Amino acid sequence: MGERGMKLLGLVLLVLSSAGYGVVGLNIWPMPKSVNHGQQSLLLSKDFALDTEGSKYSDSSSILKDGFSxxxxxxQVSHNVDENSTYYDHSQxxxxxxxxxxxxxxxxQFGIDESYKLTVPSTGNPIYAHxxxxxxxGALHGLQTFSQLCNFNFTTxxxxxxxxxxxxxxxPRFQYRGLLIDTSxxxxxxxxxxxxxDAMTYTKLNVLHWHIVDSQSFPLEIPSYPKLWKGxxxxxxxxxxxDAAEVVDFARRRGIHVLAEIDVPGHAGSWGVGYPSLLPSPTCQQPLDVSNEFTFKVIDGILSDFSKVFNFRFVHLGGDEVDTTCWALVPHIRxxxxxxxxxxxxxxxxxxxxxQKIxxxxxxxxxxxxxxxxHFGSKLNPSTVVHNWLEGNVAPRVVAAGLRCIVSNQDKWYLDHLDATWDQFYMNEPLANITNSKQQKLVIGGEVCLWGEHIDGSDIEQTIWPRAAAAAERMWTPFNNLAKDPRQVTGRLAHFRCLLNQRGVAAAPLAGLGRAVPVEPGSCYKQ
Structure with missing residues (x-):
């Protein structure tokens, strides 16, 4: 670890050692819009159940029932509950x-109402939460918040x-609250x-951006062009x-959209394994061959197949890092x-x-x-959403031009940048330098990105969490409720990180950089 890393580690450990922990604090993440609470306690009945009397929602698809389950x-995941406890006879x-x-x-649907109101009274006969x-x-978000009000009592x-x-x-503050994963x-x-x-639901993120294919591999079946996944x-x-339909349905039932991406015309070398004619030449393989009509027929086939499975309002077409040198070098394209x-x-x-037209x-x-x-912003379709990643000053220019924007500036919200610390994730403001209220509304949200060069099943969770949770509060919680100094939320985020661990999510310690391991023996709450 370099000198900068050691200084950051020391700062975080100092903050952790001085932060308040335990039940007296308000340990909810992300922080709701409005919270009022008392100081009494209730015990959860062993037959605690769901009651939907008076609801207009029939739950014929069991989304609510499954959410309650x-x-x-x-x-109950952290400890074995004693169903024979004598405390169940207590009046509270x-x-x-x-x-x-x-x-x-x-x-x-995108922009659906995700609001909720949760009340837990201290008295009643019987006592019901509402x-x-x-x-x-919105009710699913309320269930997630309720789950964080519950604790195992070691006496009872x-x-x-x-x-x-x-x-x-x-x-939520923003309609779009995303996380990118890269399966190429x-x-x-x-x-x-x-x-x-599942872990996204705990932080109220609502878009899984699935960067499915790239230069290295093409893992998805495309029925219209079945040789593509030879890549x-x-x-x-x-x-x-x-499989893709299962992911989409699994996410939908949890209130999460799946945004599918095919990145064109660059980042597409793997397409040529199954269909070599899509590439400029055997020795100059990217970007896709712009002169070949077959290229656009394949894109049309992919998007036609996508439309049968990926039913989110948006599709991501990439368009980044396009080196057009091959187009000038290959004779038939020239x-x-x-x-x-x-x-x-x-x-x-x-x-x-x-x-775009396809x-x-x-x-x-x-x-x-x-x-x-x-490169050509004024030529883009007016409905285009511009996904910022390179610079922090792009979003103001995008919305000034009347286009919508998603913020993912790489210096603060790229999870594969392991020197980007959780406090940087927390303090990154999507509306920075945008003061016009109409233009602010064009920033539909933000996204943290996990590019997969060094990420597989062995380290994905600790690379995402808890840093993505820090950004999730920025995207969910009203601006005026956000901490002005990240040290004000260190204890609460540490508590949430430990909650993730208790739920089986391999979230890394706050102390240190990125996905660092614990520095020494000690309590989860002080790492």
């Missing part, structure tokens, strides 16, 4: 969670809800992807379309450029805009990396 699993038992959902519709939400997905050996009465009113640089098995999705690392490191009267830069614009024809709105805006 996961809630019970979460609050919380008997039910009464959930009222006002919308009968459970279609997961959760109100406009949609079932049952679950306790502390600091009652509670009144929590909550809603290393294959991620389906169980690991599902583990990541996978091996025959077993692949996803069928049924001839095509001359015939069209295009230079290399204009051909790059032609490719991106044509790919995506639009399949009902998608398009997200592109910021290079497309930097």
């Amino acid at each position: 996961r809630l019970l699993d979460l609050i 038992l919380l008997k039910r969670l009464h959930v009222v959902i006002f919308s009968p519709d459970d279609k997961l 959760l109100e939400a406009h949609t079932v997905y 050996r049952i679950i306790e809800v502390r600091q009652v009465p509670w009144i929590i009113i909550d809603q 640089r290393h294959y991620q098995p389906l169980p690991m992807i599902k583990n990541v999705i 996978a690392y091996s025959s077993s490191e692949r996803y069928t379309m049924a 001839e095509w450029l001359n015939k069209k009267g295009l230079n290399e830069s204009e051909a790059y614009e032609y490719f991106v805009l044509r790919a 995506a639009l024809s399949h009902g998608y709105e398009v997200i592109n990396w910021e290079e497309t805006f930097n």
Whole structure:
């Protein structure tokens, strides 16, 4: 570890040693919009159950029922509850969670109402907790918050809800709260992807950006062009379309969208394993051959197949890091450029805009990396969402041009940058230098990115958590409720990191850089 790393480690350890821990603090992550609580306690009844009387939502697809079942699993996962405890006869038992959902519709759409109100009274006969939400997905967020109010009592050996009465009113700051995973640089098995999705729900992130393919491998089945996944690392490191549909449904039932990405025209060398003619030449393989009509037929086929499985409103078409040198060097492409009267830069614009039109024809709105805006922003379709990653000053220019933006600036929100510490993730502000209220609304949210060059199933969780959780609070919690100094939230985030560990998520310690190991023996809460 370098000198800078040692200084940061010392600072974090100093903060941790002086921070308050334990039950007296307000240990909810991310912090809700409004919280009021008392200092009393309730014990969770052994027959604690879900009650939906008066709800307009029928739950015919069991999204709420399954969410409640996961809630019970979460609050009981750390210790064995004694169902024969004599304390169950105590009068202060919380008997039910009464959930009222006002919308009968459970279609997961971008911008859906995710708000909720959670109340836990200290008295009643019987005592019921109450959760109100406009949609079932808001109710799922409320269940996650309720799970963090529950603790195992080592005296009674049952679950306790502390600091009652509670009144929590909550809603997200941004509609788009994303996490990118990369399954091209290393294959991620389906169980690991599902583990990541489950952990996302704990922090109220709501978009899994699946960077499926890249130069190194093409692991996804494309029925329209079945040779494409010959570009996978091996025959077993692949996803069928049924696998992809399972991921989408698994995420949907938890209120999470899946954003699929194919990165064109660069980052696509693996396409040529199955279809060599997609590449400029055997010796000059990227970007995809702009002069070949077959290139655009394949993109159309991919997006047609995507539309049957990936039902999110958006698709990501990449467009970043395009080196057009091959187009000028390969004779048949150079001839095509001359015939069209295009230079290399204009051909790059032609490719991106044509790919956009194909995506639009399949009902998608398009997200592109910021290079497309930097090179020809005024030519992009007006519905384009520009995905910032290179510079911190791009978002103000994007929204000033009237386009929507997602913020992922690499110096603060790239999880594979292991020298980016959790406090940097927490303090990164998507609306920095954007003061116009109309332009602020064009920033639809942010995303933390986990590029996979050094990430596989062995280290994905500790590389994501807890740093992604720090960013998640920035994206969920109202700006005025966010800490102005990260030291103010160190204890609360440390508590949440330990909660993740207790739930089986391999979240790394706060102290140190990135995914560092514990520095010495000691309490989870002080690492």
